Amino acid sequence: MNKEITVKSEKIFEGKIINLRVDTVELENQKYSKREIVEHKSASAIIAVNEKNELLLIRQYRKAVEDFLYEIPAGITNIAEEPIECALRELEEETGYVAETIKLVYEFYTSPGFCNEKIYLFKAENLKYTSTKFDEDEFIETIPVSREEAKKLIETGRITDGKTLVGMLYWLNS
Numbered sequence: 001m002n003k004e005i006t007v008k009s010e011k012i013f014e015g016k017i018i019n020l021r022v023d024t025v026e027l028e029n030q031k032y033s034k035r036e037i038v039e040h041k042s043a044s045a046i047i048a049v050n051e052k053n054e055l056l057l058i059r060q061y062r063k064a065v066e067d068f069l070y071e072i073p074a075g076i077t078n079i080a081e082e083p084i085e086c087a088l089r090e091l092e093e094e095t096g097y098v099a100e101t102i103k104l105v106y107e108f109y110t111s112p113g114f115c116n117e118k119i120y121l122f123k124a125e126n127l128k129y130t131s132t133k134f135d136e137d138e139f140i141e142t143i144p145v146s147r148e149e150a151k152k153l154i155e156t157g158r159i160t161d162g163k164t165l166v167g168m169l170y171w172l173n174s
C-alpha cells in the first residue's frame with residue numbers, strides 16, 4: 001500500500017472556518033512531495049422531510065461561487081458538539097423546524113484530495129415548526145419541494161452542491 005509519511009508540516013493560515021497547512025511527505029519510492037491540506041471542521045447536513053412528504057431546501061447566496069444555491073440545511077459542528085446535536089441545531093436555526101425523529105444516514109468526505117472536511121448526513125422527520133434563528137450573517141429562504149420538483153431541480157442542473165445531491169438522491173430512492 002502506498003502510504004505517505006509526513007516528514008514536515010507547516011501551518012500557513014489559521015482562520016475561523018479553515019486552516020491551511022503544507023505537508024512534506026515521503027513517498028514509497030523514497031522521493032518527497034508537497035501536499036496542500038485544508039483543515040476544515042466537521043459538519044452536519046439534514047434531509048428534513050415535512051408532514052406533506054416534502055424535502056426542505058434552503059436558498060442562500062454563496063460568495064465562493066458568486067451565486068444563489070439550493071441546499072439542504074447544514075452547518076459546522078461547534079466545539080464539543082456531537083454531529084447529531086449540530087444537525088438538530090442547524091435544522092432549527094435555518095428552517096425553524098425541530099425534529100422528533102432523526103437518524104444518521106451517511107458520513108462522507110467532501111473533497112479528500114486536499115480537504116479533511118467530513119459531513120454527517122442525517123434524515124429528520126416528524127417536524128414541528130418553532131421559529132428560525134439565523135446567524136447575523138445568514139439570509140436564508142426555506143423552500144419545501146415535492147419528489148417531482150426535486151427530480152426536476154436535479155435534472156435541470158439547479159442542484160450543484162454535493163451534500164445536497166447526496167441527500168436528495170438518498171431521499172428520492174428511499
